Structure formats: C-alpha cells, structure tokens
Amino acid sequence: MFRRDERCQSSVEGQTIKVTFPPIDLAYGAAILESVGWQCRIADLPAEKLSFEDLEHILNNYKPDMLVVKITTSTLSGDIEAMNIARRTLPDLKILVFGGIDTKNTISNERILEFANIILENSPEDILYELGRDYAPLKVSGLIYKNGSDVVNTGFRKVERDMDEYPFPARHLLKNELYVNPENNKRITLIRTSQGCKFKCIFCPAYKISSGNIRRRSPEHIIKEIKECIEKFGIDDFHFDADTFTMNKKWTKELCEKIISENLAISWYCNSRVDTIDLETLKLMKTAGCRVIGFGIESGNQETLDRIKKKITLEQAERAVSIAREAGVYSHTFFVIGLPWETEELILETFDFIKKLDPDFFDINIAYPIPDTELYKMCSEMELFSEKGNSPLSYSDSPIKTRFLSREQLIRLRKEGLKKLYLRPSYIMKTLNKVLLDPKKAIRYIRYGLRRLNQL
Numbered sequence: 001m002f003r004r005d006e007r008c009q010s011s012v013e014g015q016t017i018k019v020t021f022p023p024i025d026l027a028y029g030a031a032i033l034e035s036v037g038w039q040c041r042i043a044d045l046p047a048e049k050l051s052f053e054d055l056e057h058i059l060n061n062y063k064p065d066m067l068v069v070k071i072t073t074s075t076l077s078g079d080i081e082a083m084n085i086a087r088r089t090l091p092d093l094k095i096l097v098f099g100g101i102d103t104k105n106t107i108s109n110e111r112i113l114e115f116a117n118i119i120l121e122n123s124p125e126d127i128l129y130e131l132g133r134d135y136a137p138l139k140v141s142g143l144i145y146k147n148g149s150d151v152v153n154t155g156f157r158k159v160e161r162d163m164d165e166y167p168f169p170a171r172h173l174l175k176n177e178l179y180v181n182p183e184n185n186k187r188i189t190l191i192r193t194s195q196g197c198k199f200k201c202i203f204c205p206a207y208k209i210s211s212g213n214i215r216r217r218s219p220e221h222i223i224k225e226i227k228e229c230i231e232k233f234g235i236d237d238f239h240f241d242a243d244t245f246t247m248n249k250k251w252t253k254e255l256c257e258k259i260i261s262e263n264l265a266i267s268w269y270c271n272s273r274v275d276t277i278d279l280e281t282l283k284l285m286k287t288a289g290c291r292v293i294g295f296g297i298e299s300g301n302q303e304t305l306d307r308i309k310k311k312i313t314l315e316q317a318e319r320a321v322s323i324a325r326e327a328g329v330y331s332h333t334f335f336v337i338g339l340p341w342e343t344e345e346l347i348l349e350t351f352d353f354i355k356k357l358d359p360d361f362f363d364i365n366i367a368y369p370i371p372d373t374e375l376y377k378m379c380s381e382m383e384l385f386s387e388k389g390n391s392p393l394s395y396s397d398s399p400i401k402t403r404f405l406s407r408e409q410l411i412r413l414r415k416e417g418l419k420k421l422y423l424r425p426s427y428i429m430k431t432l433n434k435v436l437l438d439p440k441k442a443i444r445y446i447r448y449g450l451r452r453l454n455q456l
Helices: 024-035 052-062 076-089 106-112 124-133 206-210 219-233 249-261 279-287 302-307 314-327 344-357 374-381 407-422 425-433 439-455
Strands: 002-004 009-011 066-072 094-100 118-120 143-147 150-153 186-192 237-241 267-272 290-298 330-337 361-366
Touching: 002 066, 024 066, 024 124, 024 186, 052 076, 066 076, 076 094, 076 106, 094 124, 106 150, 118 124, 186 219, 219 249, 249 279, 279 290, 279 314, 290 314, 314 330, 314 344, 330 344, 330 407, 344 361, 344 407, 361 407, 407 425, 407 439, 425 439
Parallel strands: 066 094, 094 118, 186 237, 237 267, 267 290, 290 330, 330 361
Antiparallel strands: 002 009, 118 143, 143 150
C-alpha cells in the first residue's frame, strides 16, 4: 500500500495515520477518456488485494487497447513487473505511464520504455484528452517515447486549462468501500481543490512540477463534486487535496461559506502552512466541517528551516498549532530528520520542539531524496546514499545517511523519538479524552495506538 503522489511517495504502513486513498489521478484519467468515447476500468491492485496473476486475468478478460499506469520512483520495480506482464499478455497493448519519477533520467526512461510506449512528462489529464481523441504522439507536447532506438522528447507542456473544465473523477469505476478513514470507519475520498506551489523546499518536487503556478477550482465546482460524492457514492468524509489549501484566504473563506450555506454535513482534512493561517479562518473552516489541518513544520531548529528553504519560523509554527487548538481543529504536524548536515543533537532538538508544540498527531519522517529535487542532488554529490536508488519503504526507512549519522542510526532515532513522544502520559490522556464519549472510537484509537507502537 503506497501513497503515489508526486510529492508524497510513502508506504502507508510507515505513517502514523494509515489512510489508503483512492487512485484519484487514474479516476481523472478515466473520466477524461470516457468523455471522448472510451470504455474504462480501474484496477487498484494493492487496495483490492489482487496479485500480478489477477492482473493477467483482468487483461485477458477485458482486452484493453490501452493501459495507463501511475508509477513512482519507490515502486518502480513492481510497476515495471506489472507492465512486463501486461506486455506479455497483450503484445499490441499501448502502455502509458505517468507519476513521481525523474523524467530527465535517461537510464530510468530507457528502463521504463522497454515495456511502456509513452511516458507522460507532465499534465496527464490534458495529454489524455489529446491522445484519447487521436493517438498521434508526435503531435502532442509533454511526452517521452521511443522511435526505433531513439528516445524522443516532445518538449515541455505548459498547463493552461482551467481546472473547472475537467470532469469529476470516475468514482463509479472505483471500489469506494475500500477507502476508509480509520478514525471513524467512514468512506473517504480525495477532492482535488488546487494544484501548484510557489515555495522551493529542497526536498519537495511541487515547485518544479507546477513551475510555481497555482491553479484553483472555483468553490462552486468543488461544491458540485461534494454533492455528487454524497448523493451517488455515500461519501461525506474528504481530504481536500492541495499543496497548500489555505494559500488564498479569500478563496478558502468563500469555499467554507458555501459549504455552510448549502448545509453540507461533511468532515474534511487539508494541508496548510503555518504562515498562511489565522484564527478567524480556522474557526470558519471548523464550522464548515474541517476536523484536521496538516502543517509541514519539518524541524525544531531555525537554521535547518532556513537551509531547507521552508520560509517559516519556529514562532509561526507555535502560533499555528496554538490557534488550531483554540479553534477546535486537530493539528497533524510533519517533521523531517536525517538532512545531510544533521547531528543527533539537532534531531533531539526537533523532538524537544514536538514536545513543546504538543500537536494532536505528528509524523517523523527520515529525509527522502526524491529524484530531481535539490536534496537528491545534494545527497548524490555528498555520496550519502547507503544503497543504490531509493528504498521501497521510503520515509520510515530512507536509503540515506547524514555526514554524522548512519542510516541505521537514523532509523533507530526515529523509532525512539516516536515512542518517547507518543508514550507521554499527558499525550495519552489528552488523546483518550477526545473519544471518551464514543466507546467504539476509543477502542479504535487504542487498537491503532498499540499497533503503531508494535511497529516501532
């Protein structure tokens, strides 16, 4: 089970809150292809607990003309095996791939193109519109494909389409009952609200993917999708998918006001930044159903924050968690250890800061160098990789070391930090107090906590 976002390539099992989200990128692609006359099917092999043998049966029974695969760097070996099976099963099948890979890497491109026909370099939705109407790769920008022994790149594709022009994801092709919020056992789905990020954090590919441009859907269009989820699929629990949901306060408030005025009884989660939030906005978000807000704080050391180009301060982080608490919204904070310059003392400083913040939920991840990021280049130049390529276990078991700490030491420090912080009596009591009036939820919290500790 894996998060396959371009900016978040992570084993679900390695995270504090283990949520499996539907493959919304594939659902968007299917909806677009359906809109130009294709018949589609989505197979989420991990979530459906299907094997490669099952994939072979599906291909033989369905006999598609085209297979679209979402891949990541960390899952590449398994993804290539799936493509290999597809190619053996249906030799004339057109295989298209996209996702969180370094498309500038000639070696990985060659490896992928042994089985795939085309790599979609960016903007898969717009490309599928064009290829779905007329499969003519030479005429479409944003592709990498093989022409004989030559690898052809059709050039960078500028994304200009208004997000409201896309059809809603093809949720009728998903087994929506498989995607559940572990806190309340309700169906959960992603709603893409915006795309793009203007910040240049050294470990994140979001800026390069978007070229720093932010596109937003209109609140009216989002409301229509929320209503469809409720009425057609029985889903009222959402992750509002955006690099920074609260980047534009006017837009955030307008969406929340529309949710309230439409009397939509929903609950939702979003990602934010500690410098883009205020108490008034958070209170409005709470009224509109926001239960949890995520903050990427990353470090408890200001110099480290500056070096990773986070553009925030420790004081802003303290204020954001504090006002979330005041507004009645749970805070889920994310931290990174194992950056090239970090010592054990610096990492312990981050653990002390987490204790001081006392957020509702927190994750400690080992720095994970995604290809084509500044961190990846830095780790390569400093020879900090402990093994070739990236670890399939990602954030809980990254393949890098620092100048001062081995990979094994980082794994140990992360486990010790999580244990120490989650086993604080004050934290345990605070967490249980949230669910005392709901015995079923309390049992889920206890079971979940014991499972988490057992992993550490």
